[in-house]
Amino acid sequence: MDKNFDASRRKFILGSSAVAFAVLATGAVTVLRNDPAKSRETIEPETLRSIKVDAWVSIDSNNVVTIHFPSTEMGQGIMTSQPMIFAEELDADWSKVIARQIDQGPLETFGNPHTGGILFTAGSSSIEGYFTKLRMAGANVRRILLYTAATVMGVPVTDLVTEKSEVIHPRSGQRLTYAAIANAGSMVTNVPAITEADLKPREEWRIIGRDQNRLDIPAKTLGETVYSIDVRVADMVYATQALAPVEGETPLQIEDGEARRIKGIIDILPLKNSVAVVATTFEAAIEARNKLQITWSQTSPFRGVNSQQELADTELAAKDLNLTATAWENRGNAVAALHADAENVVYATYTTEHVYHAQMEPLCAVANVDEDEKGAEVWLGTQSQTLSIGAAAQALQTTPDRIRFHAMQMGGAFGRRTFFARDLLVDAIHISRAVKRPVKLMWTREDDVKNGWLRPATAHHLSATLDKEGRVKAMRHRVASPSIFEFAAPQRWANAKGRDLLVMEGTESSEYDIPDFLAEHVLLKRQSRVSAWRGIGWGINCYARECFIDELALKAGQNPLDFRRRLLQNSPRSLKLLDEVTQMSDFGNAPNGRAHGLAFAGYKSTLGAGVAEVSRDPNTGKVKVHKFWAAVDPGIVIHPHNYIAQTEGGIIFGLSGLMRERVSFVNGEIEQQNFYDYEVMRIGDVPQIKVNIVESGEAPSGAGEIGVPMTGGAVANAFRALTGEHLRHMPFG
Amino acid sequence: MLTLNVNGQVVTIEASSDVSLLWVLREHLGLTGTKYGCGAGMCGACTVHIDGVANFACQIMAADAANTTITTIEGLSEDGTHPLQLAWIEEQTPQCGYCQSGQIMRAAALIADNPKPTREEIIDGMSANICRCGSYPRIVRAIERAVKEDHHG
């Protein structure tokens, strides 16, 4: 019953008589076919790379179409939605489509133009970044099939149509499956280049915009999906780490006599910021780890940091207008306008605490370093194949082509698996090199919490003035926060001119008609490891702003809905969303003892509006959310029911974060350990949620984040409407 | 030496007496459908059936599970057609999927015990299991669907 992991299943397999189409970034197409003399041939990814192409798609003799997708699956459904886009233009039979993860480049073909051209799945960029690229590639392959079919049938190509992986000559009734065409002999590849004008008009879409079943789901009901933590390779050993209690400390002295006596221990290795224990079983490694006595260095600058102090300092920094700040968005002259009307300025400060991702699968990496120590095979659940391969290559001082990479499905990510490979994977590689065996390096939940990369504490100081009609004349949104970008991507930060998109995006308020507007960042020194968290800057920036907009409405003596309508007068898409969500929720008519709160909050080019219905929990005195309605406009929706599922998930993630999630640290050590002291939302606290899509037909944007930004403002505004109390500090619970 | 009855098969493994059932299932037997989420009885990712009752595999010593009948997600049905597995597909419940073996195993024990649970009983019964992706509304719907379809035969 031992299901040893079959590494070969991830190879690029061409069945008999199969053909693969490599569509280059230039649009040129290379057709790869297996040797018909052999009944079954496997083309290794290395072979494909060596001829500098990789294939988007292959078609086997049973007319099964295998589409390779570039983004990594972490629950967002990209394994289905990206192939849907390709299959649409290919005119594939969706019921016979298989999706396969791309493990590595070439980046010219597979890189995401919206993430700097690398393979990087983050910030809800996978659909917006690949939409056109996938359509063009699919159309290219279809054109080759059409031209080849025309030659085979001896008819003009203009007389042919395609449907469900077949080319049809309607006049004669002749049909050829794509597989039969692939079998026909040589493919016609000198076809006219596809342009955007050749793409299918929307009315002809049969796959995009329909509720296809997700391709990853059946395996997930059977326990068959293999995450990196599930990888098992022959001869594999287990490693665990005693990690430095405070960032940056190193082990000075290790008493491991007792630990080494435990049965199954292979080695105990000092690494830069940890001590690794390697054993034949995971339980032996853990037992030995518990017996280690380690003296750590005491020199880390983080020894002196405390989260409560950081929070207090952050708030002061946001409020202190004398501190220098980097402008992020500047329209008109908000500073002058506020100064001119100084005695009427309305202001408020909002703060948010550190939070942790709590992805369900604790971090894990599997590595097998080659005998020459200049290459490795790696299995990792990662948001970026490119960055992970780069980290592995650097660890071995080798070139990326020596890393044989397997991008695994992830048990959640939410921003945690972006830049992490430089720690976890690098350590796994060092361990495998030392013990000369494949190693599975696993973190326990406690390791995961205590070494979390946190969304940092932030403070938002907002100020504004209103004119006589109660219109917002000027507004300033000042964010105090450490830079996430600086920690996550130091090389890129060097050229970013102090502009941190991971912190500041979402402060622009660009849909709002405010003549003088400034968003600015007071850059603080980080006190913990930091990273983006689902919703990124938008999550908390929209919370602060939407609470403040309600405070301004109150000041102006207007209801929050009309007040926002006026602010959004130049954005018809936004007004539609307000209409939709007020209608869905019957806004303002909450039952007795409850109240409604409204937030208008987008994510990049996705627009959204949410309404929360809340009460005060009689037992805790805290806010309780009963219902949540959301209207979202992401432009073209590729996969509607998955879009809704993602938005629901985002709303729950946002609500979870604002209720009880909080990481604290004292003297540089995170105090929380596990789900008993880091509480994420459970099923009993989930409100009734209704999500409606209001599609504008604009270019498609993302699904993963949009649920989060609307939650904070809607809940806080509802609670204020009910009780008069402001929830200006997150978490609220 | 430890003898266990897992998914209808009797298996003998070499493991120390104080190892949890979770690591025996996952790493000794390769039944990786049962997941590790917390090791502390807090998340339910490791939920299996012991003599038909939902339990946290991470909280039970493998030795204490000798002489019981253990069922994991791999053994819940012959061919993946347990009414809950089908309903999970119908409702398109999983997102990352990591919690879902545990969710399905918990739900299976729940409906075996109480074939017609009310919504409140479902929520109560499922509260031991975390889903960080937020698939909760679809978990409830899938259980309700499975219960209903089962009754209509």
Ligand code: FES
């Ligand atoms: S792993 Fe057993 S309850 Fe979380």
Ligand code: FES
């Ligand atoms: S589906 Fe991801 S944790 Fe439940």
